[in-house]
Amino acid sequence: MELNAMKEAIDRLTENQNLSALKSQQLINELIQELEQASSKLLTSERDSIRTILEDLKVKFNQVSPLSHLQDNQKELNLAFSNYTELLGNSFNPDISIANRNVETNYQAVNQLIVSHFYRQGMFELGDFFLNESSSSSSSETELIRSLFMEIHRILESLSNLEFEPALSWIVANRDVLRQNESTDLEFKLHRLQFVVILQNQNGIEESFEYAREFVTQFSADHKVEVKRLMSCLWWAGRMEKSPYSDLLSSSNFENFADELMREYCKVIGKSEKCPLITTVTAGVTNLPILLRLTNLLIGEGEGEGKKEDLETMIDLAGRVKPDKDLMFHLIFECSLCCGKGNRLNPPIWMPCGHVLCMVSVVRLWRNTGGEDDRPLKCPYCVSVSKLRNCKQLSFR
Ligand SMILES: [Zn+2]
Ligand SMILES: [Zn+2]
Structure with a gap:
């Protein structure tokens, strides 16, 4: 979530609000001042000049035009508010369905x-x-x-x-x-x-x-x-x-x-050390905002008008869609011959025919054929014959 952008927006909004309040207060002070001046004049003036004082006051009020000024202030503030609401909507209530691949959910x-x-x-x-x-x-x-x-x-x-x-x-x-x-x-x-x-x-x-x-x-x-x-x-x-x-x-x-x-x-x-649900949700929450921006660019909406900039942004965003190592699931090798799970002491071994067995099973097969350096190693699945020295250890990353 672009929290920095949100903070900047709310700072701008607060500034607008303070400025608007200050302008309104100045306007009100100006009117109060005029009223007080007129009031003191009325107390000390002759009866004949009352009308003139009130007319002068009316002219000054018309010049200050408080209502239109206050309305203008309010309009500016409303605009700032609506921009902020829009930003909130985009940031916190995005249409996440656009980043969703159309796959059937297995509820x-x-x-x-x-x-x-x-x-x-x-x-x-x-x-x-x-x-x-x-x-x-x-x-x-x-x-x-x-x-x-x-x-x-x-x-x-x-x-x-x-x-x-x-x-x-x-x-x-x-x-x-x-x-x-x-x-x-x-x-x-x-x-x-x-x-x-x-x-x-x-x-x-x-x-x-x-x-x-x-x-x-x-x-x-x-x-x-x-x-x-x-x-x-x-x-x-x-x-x-x-x-x-x-x-x-x-x-x-x-x-x-x-x-x-x-x-x-x-x-x-034989279960993962971390909860799959927490891992999946964390990976989604981390990468969803990037995926949404990427999808918006791909379908031609959102920021960026120029094609070159769009492409550069897309390359940059695509590079950032990488879950942390902690959030990646790793394959666990299970030997099809002995059903044992691969580990550091018993890693998966690739045979030249393409079949993969655990080391213990490969060594057992090799021993069964005599266990000498150059004896053939027979694959139990395709009956191909190979040499032990041509087998390779596999590691899943
Ligand atoms: Zn095995
Ligand atoms: Zn084979």
């Missing part, structure tokens, strides 16, 4: 997207209510999303009540997948949070020492410095806020952990 899909958004936010009753109101049938996918997000919200709620067990159970149950996703820190971070909470208890030192021995020391190899810091906290039990480790008490540690857990949970269940 069922839009409704499902909204329902999924509510579930993702933990607003399950609202999601159910919306589903009911929109007369959309609850698909198995919607039910699955509901139960999946219900689980993570249950875990997060427990965590906010300092119950760590549900989060830990989930992390332990998904240890292998989390390792594959290169998110191995979660388990340690959860134990660190719990260690600090235990340390605040009355018998904090003994309890947290036991806890550390059972759950924290196993992470010493990968988190040497952090484990040392936790152990040093034992010396500061009861006065940690004054210690060099006071950062461990910050409530933001819980918030950051909850965010990270949600992110990793979404990865594990």
